[in-house]
Amino acid sequence: xxxxxxxxxxxxxxxxxxxxxxxxxxxxxxxxxxxxxxxxxxxxxxxxxxxxxxxxxxxxxxxxxxxxxxxxxxxxxxxxxxxxxxxxxxxxxxxxxxxxxxxxxxxxxxxxxxxxxxxxxxxxxxxxxxxxx
Amino acid sequence: xxxxxxxxxxxxxxxxxxxxxxxxxxxxxxxxxxxxxxxxxxxxxxxxxxxxxxxxxxxxxxxxxxxxxxxxxxxxxxxxxxxxxxxxxxxxxxxxxxxxxxxxxxxxxxxxxxxxxxxxxxxxxxxxxxxxxxxxxxxxxxxxxxxxxxxxxxxxxxxxxxxxxxxxxxxxxxxxxxxxxxxxxxxxxxxxxxxxxxxxxxxxxxxxxxxxxxxxxxxxxxxxxxxxxxxxxxxxxxxxxxxxxxxxxxxxxxxxxxxxxxxxxxxxxxxxxxxxxxxxxxxxxxxxxxxxxxxxxxxxxxxxxxxxxxxxxxxxxxxxxxxxxxxxxxxxxxxxxxxxxxxxxxxxxxxxxxxxxxxxxxxxxxxxxxxxxxxxxxxxxxxxxxxxxxxxxxxxxxx
Numbered sequence: 040x041x042x043x044x045x046x047x048x049x050x051x052x053x054x055x056x057x058x059x060x061x062x063x064x065x066x067x068x069x070x071x072x073x074x075x076x077x078x079x080x081x082x083x084x085x086x087x088x089x090x091x092x093x094x095x096x097x098x099x100x101x102x103x104x105x106x107x108x109x110x111x112x113x114x115x116x117x118x119x120x121x122x123x124x125x126x127x128x129x130x131x132x133x134x135x136x137x138x139x140x141x142x143x144x145x146x147x148x149x150x151x152x153x154x155x156x157x158x159x160x161x162x163x164x165x166x167x168x169x170x171x172x
Numbered sequence: 173x174x175x176x177x178x179x180x181x182x183x184x185x186x187x188x189x190x191x192x193x194x195x196x197x198x199x200x201x202x203x204x205x206x207x208x209x210x211x212x213x214x215x216x217x218x219x220x221x222x223x224x225x226x227x228x229x230x231x232x233x234x235x236x237x238x239x240x241x242x243x244x245x246x247x248x249x250x251x252x253x254x255x256x257x258x259x260x261x262x263x264x265x266x267x268x269x270x271x272x273x274x275x276x277x278x279x280x281x282x283x284x285x286x287x288x289x290x291x292x293x294x295x296x297x298x299x300x301x302x303x304x305x306x307x308x309x310x311x312x313x314x315x316x317x318x319x320x321x322x323x324x325x326x327x328x329x330x331x332x333x334x335x336x337x338x339x340x341x342x343x344x345x346x347x348x349x350x351x352x353x354x355x356x357x358x359x360x361x362x363x364x365x366x367x368x369x370x371x372x373x374x375x376x377x378x379x380x381x382x383x384x385x386x387x388x389x390x391x392x393x394x395x396x397x398x399x400x401x402x403x404x405x406x407x408x409x410x411x412x413x414x415x416x417x418x419x420x421x422x423x424x425x426x427x428x429x430x431x432x433x434x435x436x437x438x439x440x441x442x443x444x445x446x447x448x449x450x451x452x453x454x455x456x457x458x459x460x461x462x463x464x465x466x467x468x469x470x471x472x473x474x475x476x477x478x479x480x481x482x483x484x485x486x487x488x489x490x491x492x493x494x495x496x497x498x499x500x501x502x503x504x505x506x507x508x509x510x511x512x513x514x515x516x517x518x519x520x521x522x523x524x525x526x527x528x529x530x531x532x533x534x535x536x537x538x539x540x541x542x543x544x545x546x547x548x549x550x551x552x553x554x555x556x557x558x559x560x561x562x563x564x565x566x567x568x569x570x571x
Contacts, residue, residue, distance in 0.1 A: 044311055045309075047314070072436075100328035100382055102320050102324075104378075105320070105322055115325050117434070136343070142336060152311075161311050163317055
């Protein structure tokens, strides 16, 4: 029995947590979701590709109102990880526009979502400012 | 008039806002009867109907409207393309007329959304075991954990991404764009809200998703719009009055997203709009400088800014300067959203893509009353439905 599961299957846990994509072997397009075929070229073969763990925050928003059950406020953003766009929350920083800027350098960070009834811990990910403590 | 052109013969929108005593069918029927009457035709003249409604009647709006205003056995297409549903209904009728299937068609969009709150899909709550589900193998709901899929936040990111690329954006800038539209709405008796708001008031409203406050979000409301389209050939046999008031559909375009890096991570509402605009200008043989007014999809203040650029109303990267120059105000070079836009006129989803065409037609016919843009000859109506679909229609005053 495993004692930890990732929030999504494109988060690889272990000593060096990182994200992976399905990369199209024909055209190099990258996808995070389970694939039927490539949306760019129609190719049907994919290889797992590692995503850079640091990147630049290309855009963000600070969400104050969300669907029921979603804790607010949180910072949602898109991070350019060496050419791969990644959706994620910006974490370990105060959710206030004074502390979040487009262009800021961020890095992948993981956190616990808690344990289930079997004692299995789910691990999520976000991006934290590189200059954070 | 050319035989192979298509014209808007009659068009109508209901008052947008709260209609507690009317259901979606009442609203759709009111707009339909209004459009037929405006065009001087009856339901018996209609050869095809395309209708859209997203807020859930279950059955087809088109057939339900027929059962209220006239069942003639003609083909009905119930269409859905998110916020571009109205434009899709228009486009569907255009294609039927262009294909020679019939000479007169009807497009309808109607919605009941007052008090609907934030639109989006609520995810199922987590269970007591982490079980991977769906196409990401997710063990818990992702909204709020991996970014946001809710509209105010998605479009907030679209606006700030533009700022990241070109600079010059701020919370206050987006509030000023919103203030322009709220100001415009004071002249539109059919708008859901007709109240001017100061930039300070807008910035002081509850923050939905930075930098979009509530006043910078499109207003959920009830409303319907309908249009009767006719072929140029058939219009030739109609009265002088009908010919004079008919508005030429100089371009009718729908596009979806071509694949681009990152487009599945954050919707790219820019490329498909640029593609639609380029094709529409080519079809119509006009350039952005020729436009006397534009109704664009300001579902959020952050969206309006990027569409100045996407519709090529300014040089690439120049949307902030375009706004600062005063160009998109009603007395500016290219008035944008003189109806009040989605932020103030309101956004009854499926009606929006026909209501914005109604607004343009109203000006081209010289019937817009106190908010008339003088000597308007050419106008453009634009919508985006996430997923995505972009609809662009260019309308021209009849010669």
